[in-house]
Amino acid sequence: MIRFSGMKIRGKLAATFVAVLLPLIAAEILAIYSFSTSLHESAELELTNIVHHLYRLCVAQARIHHSENEAPMADDVTFVREIIKSLKVGKTGYPYVMTGDGTLVIHPEMEGKNIIDSRDSKGFAFIKSICDAARQLGPFEVGTMRYPWLLAEKGEKTPRMKILKYVYFQKWDWVIAAGSYEEEVYAALSEGRWRTYPLVVMSVVFLFTLTIALQRMIARPLADISSAALRMADGDLHQRVPVPDSxxxxxxxxxxxxxxxxxxxxxxxxxxxxxxDRTRQLSESREKYRNLVRSTANGVVTADRKGIITFVNPGMESLLGYSREEAVGRSVWDLYVGGREQARKIRHALSEQGHIANFEMELIGKERVVPIRITVSILRDSKGEEIGTLGIFNDITQERQLREELRRAQVHIVQTMKLRALGDLVAGVAHEINNPLMAAATMVYILDSELTPECSAAQQHLKVIRRCHDRIGKIVNHLREFSRQAEMEFREIDVHAPLENALLITGQQLLNHGMLIERDLASDLPRIEADPNYLEQVFLDLIANARDAMENIERAKILRVSSRTSELDGRPAVTVTIADTGIGIPEELRDKIFEPFFTTKETGKGTGLGLPISFGIVSDHGGKIDIRSKVGEGAAFDVILPVRRPGGKANEGGETT
Known part of the structure; x- marks a missing residue:
């Protein structure tokens, strides 16, 4: 709401005019209303006095004759008729008398006629309503009736309202009424209003003229100064105002x-x-800043205090795949993998430290999730008030890949060193065990040949010793294989040959366990330098592990075998994948499964040497084994073998040395 002190001079004068005029008009309207009300009441009182006068006249006439009859005498009617006909209400109105059943006793034109069924212009039986209401009235009590009436015989087309006052003289059963058109009854009221209106108009015109004169005297000089000031505010500083002679x-x-x-x-x-000069300096500085922000490969983002993005540079557009139009206006946490909760953590760290440096997290790009390293600081205005945040985002996708490759390489080197050291140890142990084992085998043979048939118990004992001896012999052979005492024979082969041999050996066993085999073998694989017997051992061990992993699951048991071309350290290679739908391998066990004697199988089901031996065989081929697994869904082993062994050289016979 505008205050009076905030108005312009013209507005103040207008407000003063209204403040003076409104009370005056209100007072005049109140006076007119009071005067009109008085005239209105006076006009209706005149009708009331007429019917009261006629009522008293009838009472007096009835007392003069001391008539015991209820009906009036002829002289009484004649006397009252003469009095009524001498009375006039307005220009056209008159009093009249009718009986309680609507028969006119005294009337200027229709004496003796029953008008009980007369209706007004709306169809309302007003005479019957008057007669019924009159009989309920007490002595000197006056009733009122208003009704529209149309005199069509006089050419009237619009009904006019009539007002009627009536009393009931019970002794003679007379309804004494007097009435006329309202416009005639209230004629004095209308005339009084028309006399008052000019006074109101004259008062308004006087005050308006006075206001205009004051405006010319006071407001015009001030308006000149105000207009000049506004033009100066628009930039025209040559404005001057004329100085009055006064x-x-x-x-x-x-x-x-x-x-x-x-x-x-x-x-x-x-x-x-x-x-x-300052603008030129700021423009140069701003241009340098813009070029710096636009040219940097890092993503730069600013957001307001509500976390709504207000700016992204081309580096951020390239990082996420969103254009500036798509990014600006979004909530910054829409880009966080951690969502609003991640934004709260960053905001909390900013509140405590004032900035965040080298914080690693992930963003949701248009086509991929992007790992980034973020530095965030608070933006402030010239007053030191916080206006938002500034974030610098560095894509660390390649860095993470290199770190993962380095970790795998380190694990591979450590695993290889473990296997080499263990291989030397196992070779010595196997050699030391093999010598007494051969001597024991000789003694068992001699004892068996010297025993007679009667020594059946001793023969049974020798059979137990022989089985134990055979068991020890198999373990020694397994240890010798692990230590690589047997030489590999490398030659160009189709990798599918040892794979198919392994499937041929294990196929029926897999079917007996309710397991299906799905093949997806590439037809255009290059031949590789490898020892087929050792590769067959690798595939047999991986298939056996897959069988054990699916043995106790309830869902479909499927062994998927596939092959494809690939690369290994930038050199051509082939990859054979053996995948299952088993229980999967937990993340924390993946680096341990290639360690010798580590196993998750029940006691007696595995020695923990199968995967380490396979790992060593593939390593001797210059390849590697990668694992992909999700607990509860299965695991996949990728055997990656180079087409040409590092340092290998093919002989004429197809073998390599």
């Missing part, structure tokens, strides 16, 4: 304004020069 306050104000305008003009010219 020596009043307006002349002093004009002189002061012109002096101030001169000072502002001089000051502004100096200020504009300084602003131009």
């Amino acid at each position: 020596k009043d306050e307006f002349a002093e104000l004009a002189i002061a304004f012109n002096t101030m305008a001169e000072q502002i003009h001089d000051y502004t010219e100096n200020l504009e020069a300084a602003v131009r």
